[in-house]
Every structure is written in structure tokens, then in C-alpha cells.
Amino acid sequence: MKLIGLLDSPFVRRSFITARTLGIPFEHQTLSVFRNFDEFHAINPLVKAPTLVFDDGELMVDSSQIIAWLEHIAGPGKSLWPTDPSAYRRCLQLVSLGLAAAEKSVHRVYEMKVRAAEYRDPDWLQRVEGQIADTYALLEGHLGDSEWLCGDRVTQADITVAVAWRFTHFSAPGLLADSEHPRLAALSAAAEALxxxxxxxxx
Structure with a gap:
């Protein structure tokens, strides 16, 4: 099984970290959807990262679907989702917010680094940056004082939110201050040490 894509993509990275955390063996191939377009296209005509290539050559895309498959094959007792209904709901909610923050941060990257400067839309950029800030404000408000988000161990919520937070800081330095999001900053530090x-x- 092979996971294709660059780790500076939050969606590739959450898939990679999930597989490692679940103890699932896989090969990682670092291909860019931009710089390695032709090589990527030869593997997957969609040129979408992450792409999971199964041993029989079949493909799967979308990090959430890839992670669902990884959960399915991980075996009993290894799930990164809580079994308690209320904790599971909280975990899903936080994952959804983390994915929204990651998605809007990717939109910002495309606007700032892919679109030519003369075609950038400042109103759209302001809107996206506002959505990023508001999403992280919502997340900060949902975080408590415990180390992990949905119990006493790492869950998919911790992986997704921490990956998104790191990506936003990496792709938009200075946009958000750790001092204004102390719980997110603490979660990120704990997760990045794993x-x-x-x-x-x-x-």
C-alpha cells in the first residue's frame, strides 16, 4: 500500500499520521500535484493528494475516506475514535472544524501562491482569512484543559486539529497568534512531539 502526496498538505499529513499511529505499514511517495503533475497523473488521472494506491493497483482519494479504510483494517482495539456516543460526537465535531480550517487555509495558499498577483481578489482573501480566524476561535472555545481533546488518549480529533493548526502557521505566518489560542498552541506542541x-x- 502506498500513500502519495507531500506532507505539507494537511490532508496527506493527517492520513500519514493516522496510518503510523494505527501501526499500519505503508510506503510514502512524495509527489507534488504541481511540480510532479505528469508523474502523478500517470498514477492517478485525478492528480489529487492524498492518493492511496492499494497493492492490487486500485486507488482511493480523499483523506477522510482513506482514514476510514485505515480504521477498518487496523484491527480491534486500535481505533482513533471514541466508543462513547457523546465523546464520538465531540470528536466528529472537532474533526469537522479542523478540516474546515485546513480547507480554508489551502484556499488562502492558492490565492496567494498559485494565482498571479494581478488577478488576486482582496475581498475574497479577506473573507477566507476571516473564516480561518473564526474557525480557530470556535475550536479554541471548545477545547478544555486536558491534554487531549476527546479523552485521555490521542484521537482523530487531535490529529486533524493539530495538523490544521501547524499548516495554517506554516502557510500563513503571523495570521494567528499562539497567545490568542493558548489551548490550540498547547495541543499542537503535545501532538508534534509524538x-x-x-x-x-x-x-
Whole structure:
């Protein structure tokens, strides 16, 4: 099984970290959807990261679907989702907010680094940055004082939210201050110290 994409994508990185945390063996191939378009296209005509290539050559895209499959094959007792209904609902809610923050941060990257400067829309950029800030404000308000978000161990919520927070800081330095989001900053520091996150580091 092979995971294709760059780790500076929050969607590739959450898939990579999930597989590592669940103890699922896989190969990682670092291809850019921009710089390696032709090579990526030869593997997956959609040129979408992450792409998961199964041993039989079949493909899967979308990080949430890839993670659902990884959960399915991980075996009993290894799930990164809580079994308690209220904790599961909270975990899903936080994952959804983390994905929204990551998605809007990617929109900002496309606007600032892909679109030519003369075609950028300042109103759209202001809107996206406002959505990013508001999403993280919602997340900060939902976080408590415990180390992890949905109990006493790492869950998919911790992975997704921490990955999104790191990506936003990496792609938009100065947009958000740790001092205004102390719980998110603490979660990020704890998560980034985990072996699976260290294995998925990027700069």
C-alpha cells in the first residue's frame, strides 16, 4: 500500500499520521500535484493528494475516506475514535472544524501562491482569512484543559486539529497568534512531539 502526496498538505499529513499511529505499514511517495503533475497523473488521472494506491493497483482519494479504510483494517482495539456516543460526537465535531480550517487555509495558499498577483481578489482573501480566524476561535472555545481533546488518549480529533493548526502557521505566518489560542498552541506542541508527527515533519 502506498500513500502519495507531500506532507505539507494537511490532508496527506493527517492520513500519514493516522496510518503510523494505527501501526499500519505503508510506503510514502512524495509527489507534488504541481511540480510532479505528469508523474502523478500517470498514477492517478485525478492528480489529487492524498492518493492511496492499494497493492492490487486500485486507488482511493480523499483523506477522510482513506482514514476510514485505515480504521477498518487496523484491527480491534486500535481505533482513533471514541466508543462513547457523546465523546464520538465531540470528536466528529472537532474533526469537522479542523478540516474546515485546513480547507480554508489551502484556499488562502492558492490565492496567494498559485494565482498571479494581478488577478488576486482582496475581498475574497479577506473573507477566507476571516473564516480561518473564526474557525480557530470556535475550536479554541471548545477545547478544555486536558491534554487531549476527546479523552485521555490521542484521537482523530487531535490529529486533524493539530495538523490544521501547524499548516495554517506554516502557510500563513503571523495570521494567528499562539497567545490568542493558548489551548490550540498547547495541543499542537503535545501532538508534534509524538513519534507519528515527527515522522511526518516538514519545513
Amino acid at each position: 513519534p507519528a508527527f515527527i515522522a511526518a515533519d516538514y519545513s
